[in-house]
Amino acid sequence: MPRQNETALIIGAGLQGCSIALFLARAGWRVTLLDKNVAGRHASSVNAGGLRTLMRDWREYPLSELAMEHWRHLDRLVGAGAAESCEVRLGVGQIAVALDEAEMSWTLGRVQEMERRGLGAEELLSATEVRKMLPGLTDQALGGLVSRGDGHANPAASTRAFRQAAMAAGAKIVENCRVLGLERLPGGGWSVAAASGQYEAGVLVNCAGAWGAQVAAMAGQTLPLKVVAPSMMVTARTQPFLEPVVIGIDRPLSFKQSAVGSLVIGGGILGKPYADHDTSFTVMDRMPEGAAATLEAFPALAHVPVLRTWTGLEGATPDGIPVIGPGEGTPDLWHVFGFCGHGFQLSPAVGDVVGRSLVSGTVDPLLAPFSGRRFDAGDAA
Amino acid sequence: MSINAPLPDADVIIVGCGPAGMAAAVTLAEAGRSVIVLDMQPAPGGQIFRSLEANLCDTSPAGQSLLAALGPAYRAGADLIRRFRAFSGACPGIDYRPQTTVWEVRPDGTVGWLQGMNAGYVRGRQVLLAHGAMERPVPFPGWTLPGVMTAGAVQTLLKAGHLKPSGRIVLAGTGPLLLLLANQLHQLGVKPALVGRTDRLSDSVRAARHLRPGGLVPLVKGLGWLGRLKLAGVKSVTGLENLAAHGTQNVESVSFTVGGKRQTLPCDLLIVHDGIVPAIDIPNAAGLRLQWDGPNASWRPATTPDGLGASTLPPEMSAGPCVLRVTGDARRIGGADAAMAHGRVAAQAILAALDHGAGPSADALRAVGKALSVRPFLDAAFPPGLAQALPDDDTIVCRCEELTAGELREKIRSGFRNMDALRGETRCGMGPCQGRSCMVTAARLLQNETRAAGCPPTFRGRPPIRPIPLGAVATLSGLDPRATIRLTLEDKPENASEDTVDAPAE
Numbered sequence: 001m002p003r004q005n006e007t008a009l010i011i012g013a014g015l016q017g018c019s020i021a022l023f024l025a026r027a028g029w030r031v032t033l034l035d036k037n038v039a040g041r042h043a044s045s046v047n048a049g050g051l052r053t054l055m056r057d058w059r060e061y062p063l064s065e066l067a068m069e070h071w072r073h074l075d076r077l078v079g080a081g082a083a084e085s086c087e088v089r090l091g092v093g094q095i096a097v098a099l100d101e102a103e104m105s106w107t108l109g110r111v112q113e114m115e116r117r118g119l120g121a122e123e124l125l126s127a128t129e130v131r132k133m134l135p136g137l138t139d140q141a142l143g144g145l146v147s148r149g150d151g152h153a154n155p156a157a158s159t160r161a162f163r164q165a166a167m168a169a170g171a172k173i174v175e176n177c178r179v180l181g182l183e184r185l186p187g188g189g190w191s192v193a194a195a196s197g198q199y200e201a202g203v204l205v206n207c208a209g210a211w212g213a214q215v216a217a218m219a220g221q222t223l224p225l226k227v228v229a230p231s232m233m234v235t236a237r238t239q240p241f242l243e244p245v246v247i248g249i250d251r252p253l254s255f256k257q258s259a260v261g262s263l264v265i266g267g268g269i270l271g272k273p274y275a276d277h278d279t280s281f282t283v284m285d286r287m288p289e290g291a292a293a294t295l296e297a298f299p300a301l302a303h304v305p306v307l308r309t310w311t312g313l314e315g316a317t318p319d320g321i322p323v324i325g326p327g328e329g330t331p332d333l334w335h336v337f338g339f340c341g342h343g344f345q346l347s348p349a350v351g352d353v354v355g356r357s358l359v360s361g362t363v364d365p366l367l368a369p370f371s372g373r374r375f376d377a378g379d380a381a
Numbered sequence: 382m383s384i385n386a387p388l389p390d391a392d393v394i395i396v397g398c399g400p401a402g403m404a405a406a407v408t409l410a411e412a413g414r415s416v417i418v419l420d421m422q423p424a425p426g427g428q429i430f431r432s433l434e435a436n437l438c439d440t441s442p443a444g445q446s447l448l449a450a451l452g453p454a455y456r457a458g459a460d461l462i463r464r465f466r467a468f469s470g471a472c473p474g475i476d477y478r479p480q481t482t483v484w485e486v487r488p489d490g491t492v493g494w495l496q497g498m499n500a501g502y503v504r505g506r507q508v509l510l511a512h513g514a515m516e517r518p519v520p521f522p523g524w525t526l527p528g529v530m531t532a533g534a535v536q537t538l539l540k541a542g543h544l545k546p547s548g549r550i551v552l553a554g555t556g557p558l559l560l561l562l563a564n565q566l567h568q569l570g571v572k573p574a575l576v577g578r579t580d581r582l583s584d585s586v587r588a589a590r591h592l593r594p595g596g597l598v599p600l601v602k603g604l605g606w607l608g609r610l611k612l613a614g615v616k617s618v619t620g621l622e623n624l625a626a627h628g629t630q631n632v633e634s635v636s637f638t639v640g641g642k643r644q645t646l647p648c649d650l651l652i653v654h655d656g657i658v659p660a661i662d663i664p665n666a667a668g669l670r671l672q673w674d675g676p677n678a679s680w681r682p683a684t685t686p687d688g689l690g691a692s693t694l695p696p697e698m699s700a701g702p703c704v705l706r707v708t709g710d711a712r713r714i715g716g717a718d719a720a721m722a723h724g725r726v727a728a729q730a731i732l733a734a735l736d737h738g739a740g741p742s743a744d745a746l747r748a749v750g751k752a753l754s755v756r757p758f759l760d761a762a763f764p765p766g767l768a769q770a771l772p773d774d775d776t777i778v779c780r781c782e783e784l785t786a787g788e789l790r791e792k793i794r795s796g797f798r799n800m801d802a803l804r805g806e807t808r809c810g811m812g813p814c815q816g817r818s819c820m821v822t823a824a825r826l827l828q829n830e831t832r833a834a835g836c837p838p839t840f841r842g843r844p845p846i847r848p849i850p851l852g853a854v855a856t857l858s859g860l861d862p863r864a865t866i867r868l869t870l871e872d873k874p875e876n877a878s879e880d881t882v883d884a885p886a887e
Contacts, residue, residue: 038802043804057874109876149520156805238811249873265851274698281698284485284493284844284857285502285864290856301854302498307813309843320874 006030007193009201011215013039013173015155016336017207018162019160019351022077024276025169027359032201033171034194035212036178039217040159043209043343047157047310048232048254048266050245051345054094054147059321059369060342061119063349065364067282068149070348074161077348079168081160087154087259093244094150096303097297098129103249104142111145122147127257135241135289136298152245152256162347168185170290181290182218188332205334210275210313212323212337213272221327223335223372224318229271230341231311233287235304237261246297253293263304268341271311282309317339317375324350324370325363334358335372384862386700387504391417391476393731394492394505395664399427400458400717401709402511403465405731406475406725410468412732414814417503419494425465427513428533428719430458430539447543450568452561454717455540457747461721461798484845486510486667488703491567491861495849501858507704510664514710517679519554519767523626523635524653525780532562532654545569548649551635553577553624556656556765557599560606567613575646576610577621578638579655579766588761592824593735606703608749624767626651635710639706645816656765662817662853666842667705672834677714678765679821680839682707687730687741688723707730719752771825778826779819781812788821800824813848818838872881 001024006029010017013035021031033039051071055063072090098104111124122145130144167173171223174196181193182204190204208215213225238261240328245256252267269290272281289307295302317323317338325335336354347365357364363371385553393409395402398420409416421643426433436448437459440632446455468474478496485493485557490505516531523529532552550573552563563576580670592600610617622638626648636642636645646661661671669690672684688706692699708727709720726741772778773840774787784807810816811824816823824837 055874106873106876114878118677233851233854234811237852277698282843283864284854287854288860289855290852295852295855302850302855304812304851306845306846306851306854307848308811308815309845311843375510 005202007201007203008032008203009034009190009199010205010207011179012207012209012211012337013163013175013194014042014044014207014209015159015162015347016044016209016339016350017205018159018166018171018314019347020205020207020336020354020368021166021171021351022169023351023355024358025171026070026168027355029359031166031171033166033173034179034192034199034201035173035175038175040156043312043314044157044159046310047155047341047344048228049152049158050094050342051088051090051152052147052150052245052247052342053093053094053345054145054150055249056342057321058113059118060346061365063346063353065121066352067346067349071153071345072353073373074348075333078161078165082164085154086158086161090149090151091154092151093131093133093146094247095125095130095150095244096247097134097137097253098143098249099138099140099251099296100142101141101223105142108247109146121149134246136300138297138299140287141175141297146244150245162351164244164283174275179218182215184330184333186220187349190333203332203334203338207336209337210273210315211307212315212335213345216327216335217332219327219330219374221330221333221335222374223323223338225315225338226312227273227275228316228341229273229311230266230314231269231271231282231309233265233290233306235263235265235306235308238263238304248293248297250295251293252290253297255294262307263301265292272315273313275313278313280311280313282311284309298360305318309334314341315338317376320368323348323372324354324367325372327372328376386863387859387861388505388648389490390734390737390859391505391508393417393507394419394490394503395509396429396486396492396510397511397581397709398422398425398465398477398479399511399513399709400429400461400721401513401711401720401724402427402509403461404721405509406662407464408460408728409731410471410474412737413473413476414735414737415473416476417476419483419492419506420477421480421482423479425462425477425479428537428859430462430536434459434462436540443543443619446514446569447539449546449604450565451540452565455581458717478706482847483512483663484847485568486663486705487704488667488669488694489700490704493844494568495847498850498853499858502851502861503859505704507706507730507734510705510707510711511720511729512663512711513661514714515660515817516563516665517654517655517658517765517768518821519653520752520778520822521624521626521767522773522776523628523632525631525777526626526628526632528632528649528730529626529651529653530556531733532652533657534651536562537756539569540567546652547571549574549647550576550650550652551577551646551648552652553621553635553637553767554581554654554656555578555602556654557759557763557773558656558657560603562654563610564651566605567615569820573615574616574648576617577624577639578617578811579621579769580763581620585762591757591761593754593758595741596758599621599759607783609698616798621766624653639780642656644698653674653767655765656763657710657713657714660789661839662842662846663816664690664838666708666844666846667885668692669703669705669707671839676760678768680836681713682765684712686726686746688712688727689730691787699858701736704734713753715753715756719749721747722752747792764868764873771829772822778822779807779809779812781814781819784806784809784819786822786826789826790830793827798827798831800827800840803827804840810840815842815846
C-alpha cells in the first residue's frame with residue numbers, strides 16, 4: 001500500500017487530535033496518534049468544559065456554530081452511551097454581565113455587530129432581566145448578553161469519549177511516546193522518529209497543544225505560541241442558585257455552579273507553566289483578582305470557602321485564536337493548536353473540518369482565518 | 382525595571398504552637414531573633430497541652446478533678462507555655478498569632494495564613510514546620526457513623542470542652558493514647574464497657590528486645606494504666622480484628638473477632654485509635670520529599686537530623702534554596718518530650734543558618750536521642766492494627782465524597798493508575814479535607830492493585846490545602862509583586878467590522 005495514501009500521523013492525542021482522528025478514520029484513513037503522555041493528559045481534560053458561542057471571536061464564530069451542532073448530536077459522533085457520560089448540558093445559557101458603562105457599551109456594540117452579520121444567538125439583557133436570570137447578582141449590573149443555547153460538558157469524559165470513538169473507528173493511539181524528530185520524505189509524506197520507533201504517513205497533523213510550536217520547529221517552521229497555565233478555583237458546595245455560566249467582559253470573571261453545588265471560578269487567571277516538565281502551578285498571589293471580580297458580581301458569596309485550585313497547560317497565540325491549517329509550503333503537514341483556552345467547544349468542528357479538508361485535499365473556507373500565515377513577518381497589518 | 386522579592390516579615394516563621402514549636406520559639410527568641418508563630422488553636426499548647434492555661438486557672442472541683450485525671454504529663458507543659466508567653470509581644474520576640482490556619486508553605490519561606498476573614502502571606506528567612514501529628518485514618522465498616530470518634534477527638538472535648546462521654550463506651554485500637562484515655566475516663570467516673578486492643582501479647586514480647594533504659598519509665602507508666610483498668614474491672618481483650626460499627630442513624634453496636642470468635646456488643650460511643658502519624662499535608666503541598674516509614678505504615682518528611690527538608694522541585698522551579706525545617710511529631714512521632722528536645726535542635730540549626738551560633742549542641746542532640754529511644758519498643762508493641770488490612774470493597778475510604786474501597790479498586794483496575802488520575806476521575810481527596818484522611822488508604826489500594834513497591838505515591842498538593850473564604854482570597858495581603866503582574870488571557874473579541882483575514886486559499 002502506498003504510504004502517501006490516506007494515512008495520517010497525529011502528534012498529540014488530546015481532544016483536537018482525537019476528534020480529527022475520528023473523522024479521518026471514519027473516512028477510511030489509517031490514523032495513528034502519538035502522545036508523549038497519556039491521551040488527554042493536559043488542557044483537554046482539565047479545562048472548564050464551557051460550550052459557548054457567546055462572545056466568540058467573529059473569526060471563530062462559524063466554526064463554533066458548527067461545533068454546537070455536533071455537541072447537540074454528540075451520540076452520532078461517539079455513540080449514545082459515551083455521549084451520555086459527557087454530561088452535555090446545552091440550553092442552560094451563558095451570560096456575560098456588564099458591570100460598568102464601558103462593558104455595557106461594548107455589549108451594545110456586540111449586539112449591533114451580531115445584527116449586521118445576521119446572527120441572532122446573543123440577546124441583549126436589561127439590568128432587570130439579567131438580575132432575574134442571575135439571583136444574587138449585584139444591583140450595579142447594567143445589563144448583559146445571553147446566549148441561551150450555550151452550556152457546558154464534562155471535559156475529561158468528553159476527551160475519553162472522543163478517544164474511544166476514534167479507536168473504535170480504527171485509529172491507533174500510541175501513548176508515552178515522545179516525538180524526537182520529523183523528516184519530510186522525498187516524494188511527500190513524513191517520517192517521525194519517536195521514543196517507541198519510527199512512523200511514516202502521508203499526512204502529519206500537529207495537535208501538540210502547548211507544545212505545538214516545538215513540534216512545528218522540528219519541521220523547521222516558526223509559529224508564535226506562548227505556553228500558559230489558565231487556573232481555576234473550586235469552592236465548597238453551596239445551595240444550587242445558578243444554572244447559566246457567568247462570564248465577565250473586561251473583568252477576569254467566569255464561573256458556574258457544578259451539579260454538586262460547588263462554584264468553579266475561572267476567568268483566565270494564569271498560573272505558572274513549566275511545559276518542559278509537563279507541569280504547572282497555581283499561583284495564589286494572582287487569585288485575588290478573580291475572587292474580587294466574582295464578589296463584585298455576587299457580593300453574597302464572600303463567605304463561601306475556596307477548597308482547591310487547579311491549572312493545566314495550554315498554548316496561546318498572539319491574536320487569541322488558534323492556528324489551524326497546513327504549514328508554509330507543506331500541504332501534508334498541518335498545524336492545529338493554540339486554542340487560547342477556548343478550544344474545548346470547537347473540537348468536534350475542528351475534527352470535522354480538518355478531516356474534510358484533508359480528505360478532499362482543499363482547505364475548507366471555514367479555516368481561512370486560522371492560517372498560520374497571518375503571523376508571517378511583514379504581514380502584520 | 383526589576384521587581385525585588387518581598388522583604389522577610391521575621392527571621393523565623395513557626396507553624397504550630399505545640400511542644401516543638403514553643404520550644405523552638407523560646408530558643409530563637411532567647412537568641413534575639415524575631416519569630417512569628419502561627420497556630421490554629423486559641424491558646425498555646427498544641428494537642429497535648431490543649432487548654433492547659435485555662436484548665437490550670439479553673440479552681441472548681443470539676444476543674445480540679447479534670448486536671449487530676451489528665452495527669453502530670455499534661456501539667457508538664459505549664460512551664461514551657463509560661464516561657465513562651467513571656468516572649469510574646471516582646472520586641473524582638475515572639476509575634477504569636479493564634480486561631481490562624483496555614484494553607485500554603487513554599488520552600489522559599491513564604492507562608493499563607495488565614496485568620497477569620499483575613500488572609501495573606503508572611504515570609505520568614507527560615508521556616509519551621511511544627512504542625513504535629515494526626516491520628517491514623519482508620520476506614521472500617523461503619524466508621525463514618527455518628528457515635529464513632531477517635532481517641533484524640535474525645536481528649537479534645539475533655540480538655541477544651543470539659544465534655545465527658547456517657548453511655549456504653551467501647552475503646553478499640555492500639556497505642557499508648559488508647560490506654561491513657563481509658564484511664565482518664567475511668568478517673569473521671571466513666572467506665573468503658575470494653576477496651577479492645579488490636580495488639581497482642583506476642584507484640585509486647587517481640588518489643589521487649591527494643592527496650593532501652595530510657596524506655597523504662599513509659600513502660601512502667603503503661604503497665605500502671607493496664608493494672609488500674611484491671612483493678613477497676615474494665616473488660617479488656619487483645620488481638621481484636623475485623624472491627625465494625627453498626628447502626629442506622631448512629632452507632633448502636635459494634636462487632637469484632639477475637640481468637641477466631643465473632644462478638645457483638647451494644648454500644649453508644651465507639652472510640653477508635655490506631656496510633657498517630659506525622660501530618661504530611663503541609664510538607665507534601667510544599668513539595669518536600671517524603672519517605673515511607675514501613676513499621677508505622679505512614680509517610681514522614683525526609684529531613685536531616687536537624688530537620689532540614691529537601692524540595693522535590695527541580696532548581697529552575699524553585700526560588701532559591703529550601704529554608705523549610707520540620708520538627709516534633711510532624712517530623713517523626715516521638716511524643717512531647719522528644720518534640721521539645723527536637724524543637725531546640727531545630728532552633729539551634731536555624732540560628733546557625735542565620736549566622737548565629739555553631740548549630741545543634743551535643744547536649745541538645747543527645748536529649749533527642751534519649752527521648753526517642755523508647756520509640757522502637759512502642760512501635761513494636763503497638764503495631765498498626767485497625768488500618769493494617771486494606772478495607773473491604775463496601776467500606777468508605779473518602780468520606781468527603783463518599784467513595785468506597787470497591788469504587789476506587791474498580792477505577793484503578795480500569796486504568797487510573799496514578800494518584801492524580803485517580804483523584805481526577807473519582808474526586809477522591811477533592812473534598813474539604815483535601816485528602817488528609819483518605820490519601821494513605823487510596824495510595825495503599827493503588828500500590829496493592831498495581832503491585833508497586835516503595836514509597837506510596839501522594840496526591841499532588843496545590844494551595845490552598847485548607848479552605849479559605851472567597852472574600853479572604855479577594856483581599857489577600859503580602860502578595861509577591863513579582864507574581865502579581867496582571868496575567869490573564871486577554872481574549873475579549875473586538876467589535877470592529879474588519880473580519881476578513883488575508884489568508885491565501887491553499
